[in-house]
Amino acid sequence: MSSITMGRYVPYRSPIHLLDPRTKLVCLVLLVVSVFLGYANYSTTFLMTGLSLLLVLVLFAMTRMSFLSLLKSLKSLWFMLIFLLLIYAITPRSDNLDWVAFFIYDYPIYWASILDALKILVRLMLMVALSLILTASTKPLDLTAGIEWYLSPIHFLGVNTAAWAMVLSLALRFIPTILEDVQRIMKAQSSRGVDFKRGKLTVRARALISLVVPLVVSSLVRSDELGDAMEGRGYDPRSKRTRYRKLTFHWGDLIALLLCAAFCALCITMSVTSFDPFLTWFGVTVR
Amino acid sequence: MPIQFEKVSYTYEKKSPFAHDALKGVDLLLEEGKTSAIVGKTGSGKSTLIQQMNALLNPTEGKVIIGDFINSANKKERSKDLFSLRKKVGMVFQFPEYQLFEDTVEKDVAFGPRNFGMKKEEALQAAHEALRRVGLDESFDKRSPFQLSGGEKRKVAIAGILATKPSILVLDEPTSGLDPASAEETMALFEEIKKDGTTLILVTHDMDLVLKHADQVVVMEEGEIKKVCTPEELFSLSLEEYSLDTPKVYRFAKKAIEKGIPLSLEGLHDVSSLAEALCKALRKEKK
Ligand SMILES: Nc1ncnc2c1ncn2[C@@H]1O[C@H](COP(=O)(O)OP(=O)(O)OP(=O)(O)O)[C@@H](O)[C@H]1O
Ligand SMILES: [Mg+2]
Numbered sequence: 001m002s003s004i005t006m007g008r009y010v011p012y013r014s015p016i017h018l019l020d021p022r023t024k025l026v027c028l029v030l031l032v033v034s035v036f037l038g039y040a041n042y043s044t045t046f047l048m049t050g051l052s053l054l055l056v057l058v059l060f061a062m063t064r065m066s067f068l069s070l071l072k073s074l075k076s077l078w079f080m081l082i083f084l085l086l087i088y089a090i091t092p093r094s095d096n097l098d099w100v101a102f103f104i105y106d107y108p109i110y111w112a113s114i115l116d117a118l119k120i121l122v123r124l125m126l127m128v129a130l131s132l133i134l135t136a137s138t139k140p141l142d143l144t145a146g147i148e149w150y151l152s153p154i155h156f157l158g159v160n161t162a163a164w165a166m167v168l169s170l171a172l173r174f175i176p177t178i179l180e181d182v183q184r185i186m187k188a189q190s191s192r193g194v195d196f197k198r199g200k201l202t203v204r205a206r207a208l209i210s211l212v213v214p215l216v217v218s219s220l221v222r223s224d225e226l227g228d229a230m231e232g233r234g235y236d237p238r239s240k241r242t243r244y245r246k247l248t249f250h251w252g253d254l255i256a257l258l259l260c261a262a263f264c265a266l267c268i269t270m271s272v273t274s275f276d277p278f279l280t281w282f283g284v285t286v287r
Numbered sequence: 288m289p290i291q292f293e294k295v296s297y298t299y300e301k302k303s304p305f306a307h308d309a310l311k312g313v314d315l316l317l318e319e320g321k322t323s324a325i326v327g328k329t330g331s332g333k334s335t336l337i338q339q340m341n342a343l344l345n346p347t348e349g350k351v352i353i354g355d356f357i358n359s360a361n362k363k364e365r366s367k368d369l370f371s372l373r374k375k376v377g378m379v380f381q382f383p384e385y386q387l388f389e390d391t392v393e394k395d396v397a398f399g400p401r402n403f404g405m406k407k408e409e410a411l412q413a414a415h416e417a418l419r420r421v422g423l424d425e426s427f428d429k430r431s432p433f434q435l436s437g438g439e440k441r442k443v444a445i446a447g448i449l450a451t452k453p454s455i456l457v458l459d460e461p462t463s464g465l466d467p468a469s470a471e472e473t474m475a476l477f478e479e480i481k482k483d484g485t486t487l488i489l490v491t492h493d494m495d496l497v498l499k500h501a502d503q504v505v506v507m508e509e510g511e512i513k514k515v516c517t518p519e520e521l522f523s524l525s526l527e528e529y530s531l532d533t534p535k536v537y538r539f540a541k542k543a544i545e546k547g548i549p550l551s552l553e554g555l556h557d558v559s560s561l562a563e564a565l566c567k568a569l570r571k572e573k574k
Contacts (some may be wrong), residue, residue: 192398192451
């Protein structure tokens, strides 16, 4: 169960925790962009993905999160891998069609299909990992304050940014509460003989329904009550609110921004120029 | 089936900054066929303790022996057959209204028995029986559980556990939120079930209930067992030390003794026994 709570804010005092949420948001965008770039050939992609993976590992260690538990929580992604493999196997890309991994009856499965599927999967994993680092190291309220700051220009166009930020912060605020609900309902249903881990597909589907229905009901009830409670305390979405937390920008933020921008720039340059380090530096042609 | 705790400790979210020792080396024996009440302040670990009894939680140290099932911190020692354990140990949670999900009350109550292997008709039969027992008549059978009042939902949830015919019944604050008459009825129902040889374990803040129904009281404080004794023994002590309430009957009796009526506290467990003791004392006085 603990896998679900991956990415929940954990109050350590790591260098990453101390960064300004606005910095972290920009860094996240920069790094996600870097992760999703395409490169000249498979070897370069492999190299750059390896580099990104290394970076993510370092960031994980810095935020004191365990990469192993991330892998465990992504265990269920095998389904996605199979799906991707299937898609790529049915619609192989036109290049690299000479490079066959094996045949299923007479149908060729290309290495390109397998590698592409793996590539997508690893990139998704890296993206998830990066966002987990953000949420694990930033208080939800700080995160919304950061997002609100970026939204503030739209405020002049007549959009009620404060209300949207409130919606966002409530959504974030209720993630752990809903996870608690999940655990509580799972316990109650387990006591009634539901097995969430094993069983045939139909049995599992039923188990899932016995979890989801009470969850939706309790969430609706809760949001209703929350609305009343907020109104009861005089919340008015149109009036201006004062802020308790102040966001401050430090030297560390500048350094983090520069590092991320540099990494992103490197990736973009390599991608746009189709730079192939193996050919340029070592003179070897690889796939 | 007796339940035996051997040096059981439980830590929530071990190895994280949220780590919290909810149980600290608990040794306890709950005998078969008796009613044991577990009392203590909010947050003293009562709910955590009872969840060890049907292996919803596994101890982080020590072991719990429930009949032939061993719920141990040591994975190798831990019994595998959760299914038959949960069939034997029925658990009604603190907020059981959150587990309802079927479209009719009877189906929801039959859900547990179905999971534990009863045929559909058999399960419905058991459901009807259980519903009548908790005092909900035929008109409730086909209603949606979501349109019931809080107390009725609770009764449905209790019926859902009773229908599985457990040999140990664990109740986490079963009467909170019920009106006094329903609470009384519910407790009477549990007394009746106990006559069939069912072991009752009752978590409650209501000392009147403890005095009236329990054979044995377990006092918990900050994850430790402070005292195990009979209710009479407990309430004749000064209770400030455990910050528990004195039952109304005892409060009255103690006041009466202060005013010079030679009441005997022995065998005092509800209003009628109090009246009897009072009459006896007054008659003696007259002579
Ligand atoms: N899921 C959880 N994660 C972390 N800590 C928890 C969790 N559940 C309970 N605790 C903590 O463990 C301690 C014991 O909790 P428990 O629910 O057993 O108390 P309780 O005696 O049942 O209280 P109450 O009378 O309010 O029901 C509390 O301090 C609580 O904060
Ligand atoms: Mg509790």
